[in-house]
Amino acid sequence: MKENLLVQYGYTENEGNSALKDLPEVQTHLEPARIIAQHKNYYQAATVHGEIISHLSGRYLFANGAAGGFPVVGDYVRVKVSEEKDRAVIHELLPRKTMFYRRNNFDKSELQVLAANFDTVFICMALNRDFNLTRLERYVIMARESGAAIAIVLTKADLCADPDSQAIICEAVCPGIPIYTVSAQEMTGMEQLHPYFGKGKTVIALGSSGVGKSSLVNALFGEAVMETSEVRAGDDKGRHTTVHRQMIVLPGGGLYLDTPGLREVGIADAAGSVSEQFADLEELQLQCKFKDCRHEQETGCAVQLALEEGKLTPDRLAKYRKLLKESAFNKVKNRHLYEKWQASKAFSKQMKKRKKER
Known part of the structure; x- marks a missing residue:
């Protein structure tokens, strides 16, 4: 029997998403869903009925607009599905187990949440002229705040004369974090990443434009599922090929969360x-x-x-x-969002500790 789309995108009522299981069933007409793509005016959500275009309810917009508490890719939400099963309205955001955020570039005193509920952060950096240790440290600091595991993926190893030496340099700056050198072009080193993509496990890829995040998912998938483009010849800077955040189900059942390149990683409350x-x-x-x-x-x-x-x-x-x-x-205005997230993170750590002690 084929799994429904919601299960394919990681939903489970057992451990792994215990926060969902423990929620009181107060609105029985609402169904669980997961945000799998985010566009300017709507979301794509995975539900038991398939993939459905979703919008925020008017009440949700009014209550959460000022707080910045809108859903992002990876979030679990509760929706009301239309009778035709082709549209849904988002009414509730469920607790997040992990979250990647930065300082909001439009309002420096607010947080901008970029993605949620992932298991591992891949910090991608290309082994060409865009290699930058200062930027790498910034990504690592914000990835630590997310609450997820971290791995550094050095891409475009085929463009580097000595990728192993560059990996050693990164290890000195970021000790204790796994580092992998790969080439999506030559399909080398990809097998090192496969263990992160267990069934239902979500990996988010972060990095600047042009580091090869979309090429990486194509190599992992085995065919071109994401559009790619060449970097500029003058400085190896990339163009935004990925224009919105979206999740992709890999053949083995793992989930890859692709994101547009970040030009700035503003650190806030870290x-x-x-x-x-x-x-x-x-x-x-x-x-x-x-x-x-x-x-x-x-x-x-x-x-x-x-x-x-x-x-x-x-x-x-x-x-x-x-x-x-x-x-x-960079103290944030929406302190209640940040404090709620910190409380959630502390609860998650406590639950992990209890499981280890059993």
């Missing part, structure tokens, strides 16, 4: 992840003689001593300070 990314600096600061050390000219400053001994570079210290300052500065 001090914890900044500290995690710069754990070496956090450890150094604990060794200072005075607890209120500003790490400038104080006696017994472990940070300044590390600089003098060459164990810490001025560039790394400057980046750490800049990112902490940016995170603190």
Whole structure:
């Protein structure tokens, strides 16, 4: 018997989406659905009836418009399906287990949620002239905030003379994160990524335009399901081939969430992840003689001593300070959205801990 589309897109009432199972059934006329594509004026949703064009209800727009709590690709929602089963109205957003967000480029004091309910973040970076470690660190910091697992995928290995050396450089900047070098053009290294795409598991691909995210999904799928384009010859910068976020079901049952390239990753309220990314600096600061050390000219400053001994570079210290300052500065207006998400993340960690203890 063929699975219905909603199940194909990861919906389950067992563990994996326990948040859905525990919700009270207060509106029995509503059905579960998952947002699988987001367009300017409508959504595509996977339901038990198939793929349906969906719109937000007027009440939802009024209640959530100012708060920024609109559904995004990957979200589970509750909808009212038309009698013809060809249209649906979104009435409710279900709790998110993971979420990728950044500072809103149009309103610097708000969060912009880009995707939700994924299991792994693929941070994609091309091994050509667009290789940028500073940008990579920004992506890693925001990926840590999402609550999902992280893997770094170095694409276009066929354009690099020594991809293994570049991987070692990335490992020094992002220790503990799995790093894979692949070439979608030559179909090399792709087998390393297959374990992430277990049945019903969702992977989101993030990266700048032109890093090869769409080529990656084509290679994983085995045929061209996403349009691709060449990068500019002058600087290897890419054009936006993917113009909206969408989910694709791979032959093995895994889910790939493709996203347009991000030109900017504005960090907001991510001090914890900044500290995690710069754990070496956090450890150094604990060794200072005075607890209120500003790490400038104080006696017994472990940070300044590390600089003098060459164990810490001025560039790394400057980046750490800049990112902490940016995170603190970009406080969001919609605090209740952020706080609700943090509470959800804490609950998710608690549930994972309980499962391990069983």
